[in-house]
Amino acid sequence: MGAITWVQILDILLVSLLIYQIYRLIRGTSSQSILIGIFVIYLIWKVVHWLNLTLLTEIMSRFIDIGFLALVIIFQTEIRRFLLVLGTPGSRINFRWLRKILAKKSEDIHEMMDYDQILLACERLQRQRNGALIVIGRKNVLSPYIQTGISIDAHLSALLIECIFQKTSPLHDGAVIIEKNKITAARVILPVSENPRLPANFGLRHRAAIGISERTDAIVIALSEETGQIMVCHDGQYRCDLSKPELSKELHKYFLF
Numbered sequence: 001m002g003a004i005t006w007v008q009i010l011d012i013l014l015v016s017l018l019i020y021q022i023y024r025l026i027r028g029t030s031s032q033s034i035l036i037g038i039f040v041i042y043l044i045w046k047v048v049h050w051l052n053l054t055l056l057t058e059i060m061s062r063f064i065d066i067g068f069l070a071l072v073i074i075f076q077t078e079i080r081r082f083l084l085v086l087g088t089p090g091s092r093i094n095f096r097w098l099r100k101i102l103a104k105k106s107e108d109i110h111e112m113m114d115y116d117q118i119l120l121a122c123e124r125l126q127r128q129r130n131g132a133l134i135v136i137g138r139k140n141v142l143s144p145y146i147q148t149g150i151s152i153d154a155h156l157s158a159l160l161i162e163c164i165f166q167k168t169s170p171l172h173d174g175a176v177i178i179e180k181n182k183i184t185a186a187r188v189i190l191p192v193s194e195n196p197r198l199p200a201n202f203g204l205r206h207r208a209a210i211g212i213s214e215r216t217d218a219i220v221i222a223l224s225e226e227t228g229q230i231m232v233c234h235d236g237q238y239r240c241d242l243s244k245p246e247l248s249k250e251l252h253k254y255f256l257f
């Protein structure tokens, strides 16, 4: 056996990086369990092959042959997400060096976002015991989701968010999307998270908040009508029962590199 070359080391590093990024994309979703299941089938196939069980090897080989096509079908959402992430400048794929280069651009977005209006709206809605679902876009394109609701294009204001989420408002059902200091849509239907590990008491609002954060780099605020608690989601992760200072801190944390 020859010595390991630099090219082989580079190959191993690139494959490791790819596996890590795939893991980050599917972490906490039902796809994680599916991928583990596929890996187990692959291991069984290897063992069966090694034991020379001809018939079983033949049957399993048929499955493995169509495996790639099956993977594309099973993981079509994740593949779309991966391509979306890849095609978006400064996206959530964790190339920190690239993020540093793009940091200036991110700070521009940070400056443009008027957090106080969002914080104020949350505070008032919480006091009134109204629910809310607010998606704050970053770099990923949110237009496919905007299309499910009513397109707005209004300057970001606490009063407007408050009005939208009044129970009597025809726009209160669904989510509001905020992009670059503008409210771009209301009544938006979000994809619901399929993460089987979410607490059983999470209703659709909370699952939708986590769902959109799994698919995009948006920061999502869910205000519970039932408990008045504020939850913030990012990257499929969530923090519950935040106070106003904690919410403020979270927003600043995510919008700064």
Ligand SMILES: Nc1ncnc2c1ncn2[C@@H]1O[C@H](COP(=O)(O)OP(=O)(O)OP(=O)(O)O)[C@@H](O)[C@H]1O
Residues within 6 Å of the ligand: 131, 132, 133, 172, 173, 174, 175, 188, 189, 190, 191, 192, 202, 203, 204, 205, 206, 207, 208, 223, 224, 225, 226, 227
């Ligand atoms: N997929 C979705 N996309 C956008 N908004 C949604 C979605 N599903 C539910 N909602 C919004 O969440 C509201 C409350 O839903 P639900 O009671 O199931 O959620 P919840 O998580 O229990 O929240 P709450 O604690 O406020 O009751 C709905 O009336 C609707 O406005």
